[in-house]
Amino acid sequence: MLITSHGLRSLCATHHQYQGRYGGDQVSRDKSYHQGTVWAWLIGPFVEAHWRVYGDRALANSFLEPMANHLNDGCVGSISEIFDGDAPMIPRGCFAQAWSVGEVLRVWAKINDPS
Numbered sequence: 001m002l003i004t005s006h007g008l009r010s011l012c013a014t015h016h017q018y019q020g021r022y023g024g025d026q027v028s029r030d031k032s033y034h035q036g037t038v039w040a041w042l043i044g045p046f047v048e049a050h051w052r053v054y055g056d057r058a059l060a061n062s063f064l065e066p067m068a069n070h071l072n073d074g075c076v077g078s079i080s081e082i083f084d085g086d087a088p089m090i091p092r093g094c095f096a097q098a099w100s101v102g103e104v105l106r107v108w109a110k111i112n113d114p115s
Helices: 026-032 040-054 057-070 098-111
Strands: 007-009
Touching: 007 040, 040 057, 040 098, 057 098
Parallel strands: none
Antiparallel strands: none
């Protein structure tokens, strides 16, 4: 499964090349970047697609709650670029990533637009 509380994994946790933690030296980090790291910005397209298919606004908003909570972690008022693929989903990479923030705001505004 790719979906997590903080975005989508770049590789399923059951894949033999999966790496659940983003860390170590530069080479180690580069190797794990697309081997299971969670990308926060991908929550936007996922939530929008889920909402369009199922039409459940409350459920769509529930996918965004962990991101709202993350606004009080790390860089207060922002969303990290990536998270570890394994719990506890430690934020990594850029601590204030514009595309992560932008996608959460975009999809929140879209699914909560009363028109």
